[in-house]
Amino acid sequence: MSFKKCKDIILGIAMLAFGGVYTYFAQQIRILKINKSFAGYAGARIIPTLLGVLLMVLGLLCLIQGVLKLKKMKNQPKEAFDKAGTMAVVLTFACIVGYIMALPELGFCLSTVLYLFLQMLVMAPKEKRNYALFAIVAVVFTAFVFVAFRIGLTQLLPRGIIESLLGF
Amino acid sequence: MSTLQLIGGGFGTVLTPTGIFLMFIGVAVGIVFGALPGLSATMAIALFLPVTYAMASTDAMTLLMALFIGAISGGLISAILLHIPGTPSSVATCFDGHPLVKKGQAAKALGVGVVFSFIGTVFSTVLLMFIAPEIAKVALNFGQYEFFSIAIFSLTMIATLSSGNVVKGVMSGVIGFMFSTVGTDAIEGVPRFTFEMASLKGGFDMLAVMIGLFAVGEIISAAQESRQPAGELMAQPSMKGIKGFGFTMKEFWGQMVNCIRSGIIGMGIGILPGIGGGTSNVLAYTVAKNSDKHPEEFGTGRIDGLVASETANNATIGGAMVPLLTLGIPGDTTTAMLLGALTLHGLTPGPLLFQNQAEVVYGIFAAMLICSVIMLFMEFFGLRIFVKLLTIPKYILLPCIFVLCGIGAYALKNNMTQVYACLIFGALGFGFKKFDIPSTPFILGFILGPLAESNYRRGMIRTKGSFLPFLQSPIAIVFLAIAAIVLVMAATKPMRAKAKAKKAAAKAAD
Secondary structure, eight states, X not given: OOHHHHHHHHHHHHHXXXXXXXXXXXXXXXXXXXXXXXXXHHSTTHHHHHHHHHHHHHHHHHHHHHHHHHHHHTTSOOOOXXXXXXXXXXXXXXXXXHHHHXXXXXXXXXXXXXXXXXXXXXHSOGGGOOHHHHHHHHHHHHHHHHIIIIIISOOOOOOOHHHHHHTO | OOHHHHHHHHXXXXXXXHHXXXXXXXXXXXXXXXXXXXXXXXXXXXHHTGGGTTSOHHXXXXXXXXXXXXXXXXXXXXXXXXXXXXXXXXXXXXXXXXHHHHTTXXXXXXXXXXXXXXXXXXXXXXXXXXXHHHXXXXXXXXXXXXXXXXXXXXXXXXXXXXXXXXHHHHHHHHHHHHHHTOEEOTTTOOEESOTTOGGGTTOOOHHHHHIIIIIIHHHHHHHHHHTSGGGGOSOOOOOTTOOTTSSOHHHHHHTHHHHHHHHHHHHHXXXXXXXXXXXXXXXXXXXXXXXXXXXXXXXXXXXXHHHHHHHHHHHHHHHHHHHHHHHOOOSSHHHHHHHHHHHHTTOOOSHHHHHHSHHHHHHHHHHHHHHHHHHHHHHHHHHHHHHHGGGSOHHHHHHHHHHHHHHHHHHHHTSSHHHHHXXXXXHHHHHHHHTTOOSHHHHHHHXXXXXXXXXXXXXXXXXXXXXXXXXXXHHHHHHHHHHHHHHHHHHHHHHHHHHHHHHHHHHHHO
């Protein structure tokens, strides 16, 4: 079964589960003794509980819609899997995660240069990959942003080896 | 002294060489901050506040107002060109602005946005000059019941925004509301969904939500498109044959009703504390869409959507200044920052400010008008440069934009918490795209959820558990009734469409 055909079913189940977990944690919100008098109608749990239940109802509706749709789409042909596109998405997401994780460890300058270079490489079509241009853009842009924000506007940025060497 | 004399005095106060210089610098920097996603009007004002310490109060407020106006207007540039709203105020600008760019009409889209941004600011400033104290008195009548009803009314707009699938639209709004409950409860002070993590106690910031949902989403989409031959097919913008702002006078006059209506919505929302431009642009867009003969054409590149969003978000500026100056109540984080600036310079906002410091107050109003004109000219001459941005390949432009987004998120608290949050919302945004869930209701739920919740709970505590007083307030009942009608109309829309189609088929058969 293709993803397109059963995505409403997957979404419905995911929302039922998320709503359930959220409602469970909503019940764990502490009720202070002094607030017990209104906890039943205006306490900190009221709205989250309502939202959790509402999301479960919506999840159920989505699940029903998905099942009905599946019956209608049974005879539709399978769509082709976009391998190159999926790979680009996975790599882009990996670049973003890597950048965010590297920021506090390597500091702004080093992690930004690395991220920009790798991200441009991942996003550019094969025939347009220009390593020298990407490296220059990554270094010049990072230097410009660092000077403008850290020096010009005295905005704090994550510190690392380069920032320490520069005395920031 | 009459109001006109006071206004004249205000112009005299700010039209000094220093004042003019500060306004030019402020608007230019503001436009840059607004145009770059991740950098906001609040951040621009926060970063420039220390610069104003040594200035006279009028000069200081002139610079800060210039930054405010420039930043709100600048948000349209990235919303239109990159499909990433520069500020929460330009979320709805993306809907019809970017489709116009895809059609190769980037200059027209920017021109419409710039002109109606200008009209929105001037409209609200002029109203502010003449009737600010009177409007403030009306706003004072709004209590918990009224705010709750307005929040509910605005939330029901979610149903009309999600024209494709109401269940998914409402789902998106509910999830947005859920994320807004993370952090310390505003009423009882107890932690909610923080899982004993200190970094979650302050909750998620709107900017992190926006960067995650839009910027990360856009980079991922661009990466996917770059591997497909069709990805390169976006029409290249051309300035050939473009005169003035890129649209005709007929198109301009055709938008007047939409413009006035959106200006009133923007101003009205701005006056009410806690709502702001993030809501007014979406609300004005929805109203424009619902009152049009062809609502299905919205989102495909209609200038009506662009006019509604840009007029409303700029009109919110004048609106937001009403409670700030007359009552000392800031409507959002940006006006809270301005309140800090006023206090810092020895000015106490409130009714007495208009009597004791009239020259500063009317100086602020005059600065707002002059800054709007400067903004119009700067963006007009910048139009050609902004359009050139599109000639930079996406694989170079978007990663650079993302770095600026990261700085914006880091600057919120000078730590990594909100940067990590961007990642969470980025993943969520990607999931939304894959499952065809609209992201705008999420943003509305996130902004309006806390407003609805806190006012509902405060109201219920006041009435000791009775909901009846909510229905006894005339203002509240009007908004709740409209909300109910909107919901019923949205829920029955597919049935009505089916019946209409059946009728048309029967007529054709006859």
